[in-house]
Amino acid sequence: MAIAAATATAAAAALSSLSLRPSLLSSNPKPSSLILLRHPHRPPPPPLLCSKLTPSAADNATDAAVADAGDDDDDDDDDAFDPPSPPEGYVPPTPFDELPPETEEEIAAAYEEIYGPAFSGVSVLGNDVFAMDAKLKKAGGLLGRRKREKLNDGFEERVVQVRRVTKVVKGGKKLSFRAIVVVGDKKGHVGVGVGKAKEVVDAIAKSAANARRNIVTVPMTKYSTFPHRADGDYGAAKVMLRPASPGTGVIAGGSVRIVLELAGVDNALGKQLGSKNALNNARATVVATQKMRQFREVALERGIPMEELWK
Structure with missing residues (x-):
């Protein structure tokens, strides 16, 4: 008995040092009801944020959710899209699969309208089949030399x-x-x-x-010839120019002929009297043409009518 009493006293002292509730010292303690006492200097525990719903409360929440879902369905029915009515005289287009089949000419014309003329040499719309070739033609020439594009x-x-x-x-x-x-x-x-x-x-x-x-600018008459004779020189080159009657043509040689033809002179006489240098003769021809004057210019300078020049 003495040993049992000593053991009970030691256990009571140990429990008192752990600051347990007095209820723990009851004769029939329950393990699930063991609660540690709060330390006097510690903050209180947070309150419980959730609790178990009773069966009746769960049934009420389910019924409320079903009622809300029914209300949402009613709102969706109210917001349904209502297309406007077509205007008067509206004819719906024919479906694509019900259209009549297209001919080969119509298909070729549609492709040519989108992609341009074909390279086969046949144009349905009357376009130039070589227009695309001119645009896509490479600038490279013979032996890899670059071609020069002419100005229009x-x-x-x-x-x-x-x-x-x-x-x-x-x-x-x-x-x-x-x-x-x-x-x-x-x-x-x-x-x-x-x-x-x-x-x-x-x-x-x-x-x-x-x-x-x-x-x-080269002065010319209505017969595409010079108004009068003129001579020009540039360096050692000398050029003589004379007007000619209609139908004569350009009688000249070398660079003199090229200058007169590109100027638009159809009837003229020309001769190289000095050096045979092509550049100097071409420039001498230009100098000779700049010495010529029209009849109206001379009449205006003299202050007389143009008819008086032939008297």
Whole structure:
């Protein structure tokens, strides 16, 4: 008995040091009802955020959810799309699968309208079958040389001469090409140009641009000839120009003939009297044409009617 009493006293002291409730010392303690006492300096535990619903409360929540779902269905029925009525005289289009079959000509015309003329040489819409070839034509020429695109400004170009020239430098000779080009619209406007480059194509392009910057007006009568005779010289070259009767044509040679033809002169006489240099003769021809004057200009300077010039 003494040993049992000592054991009970030690257990009571241990439990008192753990600050357990007095109810734990009851004769029939329950493990699930063991609750540790709160420390005096610790904050209280948070309240329970959820609790178990009773069966009746769960049934009530289910009924409320079903009622809300029914209300949402009613709202969806009220918001249904109502298409407007078609206007008067509206005829619905024919479905695609009910259309009559297209012919080969109609299909070819539709493709040509979208993608342009075909390369087969047959055009249903009457388009130029070579228009696309001209747009897509490569700039490369023979042996990989670059081709020059001509300007569509109404002036015709004609190459008078292309020569290879050299320039002596410290390391030897530097080769290049010199081109002489005459441009004209055959309506009284003509120009002479010269250009140098390492390639023939570039030299011709430079000389054509130079000729367009030196356009002059050639005076002519209604018979496409000169109003009077004139002589011109440039350097050692001398050129003689004479008017001619209708039907004579251009009787001249070398660069003089090219300049007169591109100027639009149909009846004239020309002769080279000095040097045979093509560039100097072409420029001498331009100088001779600039010495000519129209009858109206002379009459205006003298202050007399134009008919008085033939008296």
